[in-house]
Amino acid sequence: MTTHGYLAREYFGRLLEALRNSGYRCVGPQVLDGAIQYRDLPNAQALPSGWRDSQAPGRYRLEHSNNPRQFAWANGPQALKPFLFAPRETLWCVERDARGALSFRAVLPEAQALAVIGVRACDLAALHLQDAHFLQGQFQDAQYAARRDGLFLVAVNCTHPAATCFCVSTGDGPDVPEANGGCDLVLDEVDDGFIVRSASERGASLIAQLGLAPVTLAQQTVVADQRQQAREAQTRMLPSRDLRPLLDTRLEHPRWADVAARCLSCGNCTSVCPTCFCHSDHESPAIDGSDSTHYREWDSCFTQGHSYIHGITLRADTRLRYRQWLTHKLGAWHDQYGRSGCVGCGRCISWCPVGIDITEEVAALAADTP
Amino acid sequence: MNALHVPAPHVPMEAEIVRRTQESPSVFSLGLRLCDPAQHAAYRFEPGQFNMLYLYGVGEIPISIVSDPEDGDELGHTIRVVGRVTRGFAALKPGDRIGLRGPFGRGWPLLETRGQDLVLVTGGLGCAPLVSVINYVAQRRGEFGRVALLQGVRHMDDMIWRERYARWAKLPDVQVLLAADVAGTGWSWHVGLVTELVDQLAFDVRDARVMVCGPEPMMLASVRKLSASGVADEHIWMSLERNMQCAVGHCGHCQFGAQFLCKDGPVFNYPQIRARLGVKGY
Numbered sequence: 001m002t003t004h005g006y007l008a009r010e011y012f013g014r015l016l017e018a019l020r021n022s023g024y025r026c027v028g029p030q031v032l033d034g035a036i037q038y039r040d041l042p043n044a045q046a047l048p049s050g051w052r053d054s055q056a057p058g059r060y061r062l063e064h065s066n067n068p069r070q071f072a073w074a075n076g077p078q079a080l081k082p083f084l085f086a087p088r089e090t091l092w093c094v095e096r097d098a099r100g101a102l103s104f105r106a107v108l109p110e111a112q113a114l115a116v117i118g119v120r121a122c123d124l125a126a127l128h129l130q131d132a133h134f135l136q137g138q139f140q141d142a143q144y145a146a147r148r149d150g151l152f153l154v155a156v157n158c159t160h161p162a163a164t165c166f167c168v169s170t171g172d173g174p175d176v177p178e179a180n181g182g183c184d185l186v187l188d189e190v191d192d193g194f195i196v197r198s199a200s201e202r203g204a205s206l207i208a209q210l211g212l213a214p215v216t217l218a219q220q221t222v223v224a225d226q227r228q229q230a231r232e233a234q235t236r237m238l239p240s241r242d243l244r245p246l247l248d249t250r251l252e253h254p255r256w257a258d259v260a261a262r263c264l265s266c267g268n269c270t271s272v273c274p275t276c277f278c279h280s281d282h283e284s285p286a287i288d289g290s291d292s293t294h295y296r297e298w299d300s301c302f303t304q305g306h307s308y309i310h311g312i313t314l315r316a317d318t319r320l321r322y323r324q325w326l327t328h329k330l331g332a333w334h335d336q337y338g339r340s341g342c343v344g345c346g347r348c349i350s351w352c353p354v355g356i357d358i359t360e361e362v363a364a365l366a367a368d369t370p
Numbered sequence: 371m372n373a374l375h376v377p378a379p380h381v382p383m384e385a386e387i388v389r390r391t392q393e394s395p396s397v398f399s400l401g402l403r404l405c406d407p408a409q410h411a412a413y414r415f416e417p418g419q420f421n422m423l424y425l426y427g428v429g430e431i432p433i434s435i436v437s438d439p440e441d442g443d444e445l446g447h448t449i450r451v452v453g454r455v456t457r458g459f460a461a462l463k464p465g466d467r468i469g470l471r472g473p474f475g476r477g478w479p480l481l482e483t484r485g486q487d488l489v490l491v492t493g494g495l496g497c498a499p500l501v502s503v504i505n506y507v508a509q510r511r512g513e514f515g516r517v518a519l520l521q522g523v524r525h526m527d528d529m530i531w532r533e534r535y536a537r538w539a540k541l542p543d544v545q546v547l548l549a550a551d552v553a554g555t556g557w558s559w560h561v562g563l564v565t566e567l568v569d570q571l572a573f574d575v576r577d578a579r580v581m582v583c584g585p586e587p588m589m590l591a592s593v594r595k596l597s598a599s600g601v602a603d604e605h606i607w608m609s610l611e612r613n614m615q616c617a618v619g620h621c622g623h624c625q626f627g628a629q630f631l632c633k634d635g636p637v638f639n640y641p642q643i644r645a646r647l648g649v650k651g652y
Contacts (some may be wrong), residue, residue, distance in 0.1 A: 092381045094469065096426055101405075102467045106381045138633055139379050139618035251649060278622030281615040285427035292427040299622070306623060309613050310452040320651030328625065335628030 003204050005212025006219060008193040009068065012044040015154070015196075018209040019115045024152050027083070028117035029076065034062055036076035038083070041117060048073065055162035055346065058355030071118055071189045074162035077351055079123040079274030080116060084147045085130060088297045091143070091281075095291045108146055115152040121173035122165075122345040124155060124182050126274030132337045133277050152202065153183035156194075159226045161233050164346030166359055169237035172343040174230040188223040195223055236349075236359045239366050241340055243330040246366055251323070255364045260319035262354050267300030269348035269356075270325065275333075275341045278306065301325050326361065379618050382424045382469025383409050387462055388444050393530040396451045397495060398460055399436070401444035402470060415439055417502035418477025418609060418637045422617045423447065424469030425458045432614040432632070434499040435473060438506060445470075448498040448530075474617045475636050478503050479607055483579040487515035489571070491592045493522045493564055493584025497531070499609050499636075500583050508541055516573050518545045522564025522588070526550040526557045545572045564588060565595045576600035581637075582608040590648050593640060606640040626652055 007015065016026050028041035031048050041047070047070035054061045055074065062073075090107045097103075134144040158167075158174035167173030176186045176199070184203035188195040195215055198204040240246070270276040280299035285292040299306060302321045307314035315321045333341030342358070349357045389401030400423075404410035420434045437446030451460050462468070480503065488507065490500050507514050519538060523529045529550060539546040547567040548559040560567055564584075568575065580596055582589045589608050596606065610631055613623035617632045624631035627646040629638065646652040 094382070094424075094426065096467075100465075100467050102384045102426060102469060104382050104384065104469060134620060137619055139620070141618075141620055142380060248645070277620065279616075280621065280623070281430065283427060283429045289427065296616075296621070301622070305613075307613060309611060310450075314612075315651050323651060332625070332628035336630075 003198045006215050007196050014210050018206050024113045024115035026115045055164045055350040057349050057357045060350045071156045072160045077272045080127045081274050084144050090295045092294050111146050113150040117154045119153050119155045120158050121176045122167045122343040125172035125343040129275045154185045155183045156187045159230050164349040166236040167344035168231050168234045170344035175227050190222050247327050247331045250365045256319045256323045259322050263318050263322050265302045265318045267302040268351045270300040272347035272351045382471045385468050385470040387464050387466045399448045403444050415473035416477035417506050419473040419475050421470050421472030425455050428458050429455050431455045436498050436501040450495050478637050487578040489518045489578045489580045491520045491582045493588040496584030497521050516543045518571050520547045520567045522549040524551050526553040565591045568595050580606045603640045609636045
């Protein structure tokens with residue numbers, strides 16, 4: 001069975017066709033509203049051919065060139081998160097009859113086979129963290145599990161990290177690990193096509209349908225070189241993969257007040273973060289009182305309500321909220337899930353309306369002892 | 371103690387209010403029975419665990435279970451009116467139906483403390499999460515050593531369950547000490563803070579096991595006082611409160627440092643939470 005080979009760019013459609021023949025709905029990156037976003041992929045021509053993303057603190061712009069490559073960009077605001085942990089969804093419904101009796105009914109999403117094309121290594125790492133949170137604890141999240149089961153992941157190694165990326169320092173990219181990548185296929189893009197490698201049994205059986213050509217030595221050299229360049233291109237970094245010892249001694253550092261003076265507490269960072277899992281429960285009763293719907297929606301530790309408890313808001317100001325976010329993301333995650341909650345995707349930097357840079361804040365906290 | 375099996379972790383079960391008791395002007399208790407007899411018969415909990423109670427069309431709140439685990443008739447919940455949901459619950463009467471998910475969380479260390487002297491320190495409605503412990507110990511008086519119940523309130527009118535305390539005081543080797551910051555006629559107990567009651571204990575607390583529940587400043591003051599009296603940190607347990615919505619460790623609101631209160635707590639051994647307790651914002 002073929003597990004490795006070359007797919008010319010004009011035959012990329014075969015991959016989509018093979019996935020559809022196996023029952024998958026395909027989504028892939030496309031240019032939409034000025035950003036790379038994952039949407040239903042009608043054909044290979046819809047991929048963002050020639051598009052590059054230019055990212056900086058508080059800045060995301062797309063630029064077009066004649067480069068034939070379709071994956072020569074780092075990322076967009078979405079990761080895999082919305083496909084599994086829906087931004088808003090119903091959990092259960094309840095009906096009340098004339099005598100006041102209540103009947104509850106669980107609501108589950110329809111299981112679907114979904115193939116995501118163009119997944120990044122950082123987003124795969126984030127997916128595994130969300131798996132740990134929603135599936136591998138004492139309780140399984142039924143909604144997440146229903147969507148996760150049917151997921152087929154086609155990763156494309158990142159050749160053009162953005163200026164905001166720092167996945168090398170978190171150990172999560174820019175390449176998908178050779179072993180245990182946690183996806184089905186891994187692609188390396190070259191100018192005229194793709195080197196395709198299977199990373200699961202499902203991936204291997206799909207590859208067999210593509211009619212791949214052997215990989216040449218020259219192609220292998222190109223791939224090795226561009227992987228190396230992608231690693232070396234990153235300038236941002238976190239000083240350590242485990243920042244618990246540092247953060248534990250900085251809880252009263254003046255930098256928290258400094259960042260709070262710039263932070264709008266808008267929650268953009270938590271919305272684009274591929275690992276943030278907070279959500280709140282809400283109720284939507286029918287206007288005639290006969291039934292009610294209980295749903296959940298993404299929440300953020302930057303909101304007023306997040307720390308509300310019978311009349312008290314524990315984190316009433318932005319200083320405490322930013323500190324909660326950072327000490328959780330880079331600290332408490334280690335105790336909860338065995339590693340940092342940051343995968344170095346840099347989204348929180350680009351999509352912050354005032355350009356707060358997590359790596360810069362950590363550097364400032366680390367620079368001196370309070 | 372490990373959390374027990376949760377029959378309905380995500381979707382409420384229908385429950386009927388079988389008893390409603392007004393405990394004080396702002397505190398009331400609801401005795402609940404699951405409408406499905408099989409569900410009610412199968413329901414098990416440990417003292418210190420809580421249920422998510424659902425008010426139709428409004429929402430859910432976490433409420434600790436105050437009844438005895440062996441009481442098969444009803445599940446007791448004592449509630450203070452503080453917000454939208456609790457105000458709605460206060461208006462319900464026997465026969466009304468609500469939703470119930472649970473039980474959730476880890477309860478009090480009743481196996482680890484068997485045979486030991488116990489000091490239970492509570493403040494305000496913090497006595498509610500420990501009432502089931504008191505009942506548990508009262509039913510199994512021979513299994514524990516001496517017991518002291520220390521309860522403090524701000525105003526003497528906030529003192530609920532005076533008859534219960536009087537009844538518990540009559541049990542062998544049980545000392546009841548009450549305190550109110552503000553008191554007037556009819557108050558024969560201590561006027562001041564609950565922590566000051568530690569000095570009146572009839573036995574040496576050094577080898578006792580301590581369970582504390584109440585407002586955090588009161589719990590911190592209690593820990594300081596007890597530590598000064600020679601109680602080891604490892605012998606102190608306390609129940610914390612945070613915003614809780616999902617109760618299954620997923621929604622993130624109840625996080626306290628690395629702990630999810632809803633599944634890792636709400637009862638913690640003090641060293642587990644020592645680093646963050648009292649730090650503003652956690």
